[in-house]
Amino acid sequence: MEWVVVVSVLLMTVLSLLRVNVIISIIIAAIAAGLMSGLNIMESIEMLVSGMGGQANTxxxxxxxxxxxxxxxxxxxxxxxxxxxxxxxxxxxxxxLLVIAGVASLSQNVVPVHIAFIPILIPPLLKLFDTMRIDRRGVAxxxxxxxxxxxxxxxxGFGxxxxxxxxxxxxxxxxxITMGEVAKSMIIPGLGLVVGLLIAIFFTYRKDKAIVPENDVASAVSEETKRIVFGTKHMLTIIAIIGALVVQILTDNLIIGALTGLALMFLFFVIPFSKGDKIVTDGVSMMSSIAFVMLVASGFGTILKDTGAVDALVEVSSGFLGDNKALISLVLLLVGLVITIGIGSxxxxxxxxxxxxxxxxxxxxxxxxxxxALIGTAGALGDAGSxxxxxxxxxxxxxxxxxxxNHIWDTCVPTFIHFNIPLFIFGWAASLFL
Incomplete structure (x- = not known):
């Protein structure tokens, strides 16, 4: 039973590396986990579906x-x-690349749109990346x-x-523990992420990417786009963004925050009411595939948890560790890495x-x-790269x-290497010295 988590997550990882669709990979791994835990195929699928509600809010x-x-x-x-x-x-x-990292950072705390900004901000820059021969793995x-x-x-915000x-x-x-102590405990592990970013930008992906530009830099945006100048509606948009941020922080609820931002943009007539259906439809279209992957991943996590596979893995891991803190910390972080890669959150x-x-x-x-520090690092391990x-x-x-x-080779593999390795090292050090 203790190997169910390891085997199923490795199966999902191998399938993904072989470029099998992510959703299909997760479903196959979830069914495999259920079968190894003594369930039949129908029971495994039913548990997978029942567990999908765990990420419904997100x-x-x-x-x-x-x-x-x-x-x-x-x-x-x-x-x-x-x-x-x-x-x-x-x-x-x-x-x-540093500015892109900074803009992305704002999406977690200042403008709480998380990943929703990426399909809007990045595509217009793709031709610029090619013209400058930037390795997109570095951008990822x-x-x-x-x-x-x-x-x-x-x-x-999300933090x-x-x-x-x-x-x-x-x-x-x-x-x-206090919330202040939790914040202090995550500073050292977080510095590992900074180290990983700097290594990627200044060393790993510093060289030119062998790309033949299709167009010049000016073609990265249309002529119509170039004529856009900052005006009243943009100021009102910023107010709506601030309103969404404030409400999200006060309520700790992203749904209410997003609804507030949308409502303000309609109330300010920044967005015509006639465009409401199209805005929502386009938003659903943009994010639905990601949302569905998270739902299926939640079902996978439910199978691993409710069948006792996670409990068995940790019990076996802790049974032979004794009181060696360094070894305990090492094994617990490895357990967290395996679990988070499988669940994806x-x-x-x-x-x-x-x-x-x-x-x-x-x-x-x-x-x-x-x-x-151990719990926070173990949870964060595997998020990058999953x-x-x-x-x-x-x-x-x-x-x-x-x-x-490519999702696996150009995003998952580079982010796994550059963030999980330093995060593991810095988190392990934090657990021993704090």
Whole structure:
């Protein structure tokens, strides 16, 4: 039973590397996990479907945020940003990648649209990337950094939710900690993500990509787009974005935040009421595939959890570790990596592993800060690099707009290498020294 998690996740990973569709890979891995746990095919499928509701709130949030992002794009404000980036950063490869990482970081804490901005912001820049001979794998790493580092390190927006889940998981399982201590515990692991980004930009993907440009830089945007200038509707759009951010922070609810942003844009007449159906339809179209992958991944996670496969894996792992903190930390992080790759969601992994990690950490004498660092890092491990994660699905949705970017080899593999390795090392160090 303890090998069910490992075998099923490896199966999903191998299928994905062989370029089998991500959703199909997850379904096959989930059925395999059910069969290895003693269920038949029908029972496995029924459990998979029943568990899909676990990410329903998040999936709905993303769909609404997709509509919000489409509405923002309709005003032309993103085109202004794209034009500015092209004008200022053409020829400045390193700066462009750092700016993309910075813009992506804003999507987690300042403008809570998460991955919804990528299919709008990135496609107009693709020809610029080709003209500058930028390796798109470097862009994927920059985008994934912006989708991960803020929620790992900063207790605001998505980060407040992530830190809150860690806090709840620790407190509900018998340990004591404060939200401030949770934030402190994640600083060192978060620095590992910074190191991974810098390695990718300044070393791994520094060389020119062998690309033959199809058009010049000027063709990256249309003539109509170039004529867009900042005006009143763009100022009102910024107010709507701020309103959505404030409501999201006050309510800790992305759905309410997205609805607020959409409502303000309609109330300000930034978006005509006649365009309402098209805005929502386009938003659903843009985000529905990602939302559905998350739903199926949630069902996969339910099978792993409810069949006892995760419990068995951790029990076996902890049974032969004794009181060696370094070894315990190492094994727990490996367990977190395997689970998160399979589920594809740091947020969905934390409640599962907290119930299992906290008793082990308390028995071994880990401090509350070290325990939080272990749980937070174990949850974040695998988010980058997982074929089912929104942190990889999002970048691919933008970079593959012209069909030149492969989800597994150009997004998942580069982000796995550059973020999971340093995150593992820094998280392991944090658990030993905090």
């Amino acid at each position: 999936a709905l949030s993303y769909v609404l945020l997709g509509a919000f992002a489409v509405a923002i794009s309709y005003t032309g404000i993103t085109s202004i940003l794209v034009n500015y980036l092209i004008r200022v950063l053409t020829g400045k490869r390193t700066m462009l 790493v920059a985008l994934t950094f912006g989708l991960k580092a803020p929620y790992v390190m900063i207790p605001a 407040l939710i992530f830190h809150g889940i860690i806090y709840d998981g620790i407190v509900q399982n018998g340990a004591s 740091s947020f969905g992994t934390i409640p599962i592993i907290a119930a299992l990690f906290v008793p082990i950490c308390m028995a071994a004498g880990f401090s509350p800060l070290a325990t939080a 074929p089912a994660s929104d942190s990889t699905l999002g970048p691919t949705s933008g970079l593959n707009a012209d069909g030149k970017h």
